[in-house]
Amino acid sequence: AQKITQTQPGMFVQEKEAVTLDCTYDTSDQSYGLFWYKQPSSGEMIFLIYQGSYDEQNATEGRYSLNFQKARKSANLVISASQLGDSAMYFCAMREGWGNTPLVFGKGTRLSVIA
């Protein structure tokens, strides 16, 4: 079974609108971390936001927030006030346990922001 599922291959959003990118995860560990990365057309992977499994509040970083619903095992990324520069691939990833365990990535969602 997939550890990280991103069900939206592609999404469109109007400039200045908010958009939610879905991510569900599968783990039996109590301790885990959830990450979102952005990959623009230039190809680099840019870290956006992190949520730990024990964090009581949803993570926020500027226009990015993470809607963490532990019981549903979902960690959706919310981008507020979309900008043209937000057009990119977005990847959800998970680290299970602590220490040196690698990240497992979803297949990504391509977001296109329309003027």
Next chain:
Amino acid sequence: NAGVTQTPKFQVLKTGQSMTLQCAQDMNHNSMYWYRQDPGMGLRLIYYSASEGTTDKGEVPNGYNVSRLNKREFSLRLESAAPSQTSVYFCASRAVGARAKNIQYFGAGTRLSVL
């Protein structure tokens, strides 16, 4: 702020040729990783090194070898390149600890074509 540096950025090989992808980080991170990214597949882990002197296989290690030369450098070697190894290769490094949140930082990637 160099971060994670990968060389080369682009490479074309003929089937059967060998090459080494280089990766160096200047953030004093203990853990380093090699991923490949194929269209529609997200990022898949090839090998990782939890610390200097240790390496472990990831999800797709066949056809690759790695060397953790020192704390800074982690190289990926293709001994006999095959067309199936055409991909974009990313190196990443990570600090370990609660404050670091285990965030992985990525290099710019190497685009490899095997003909």
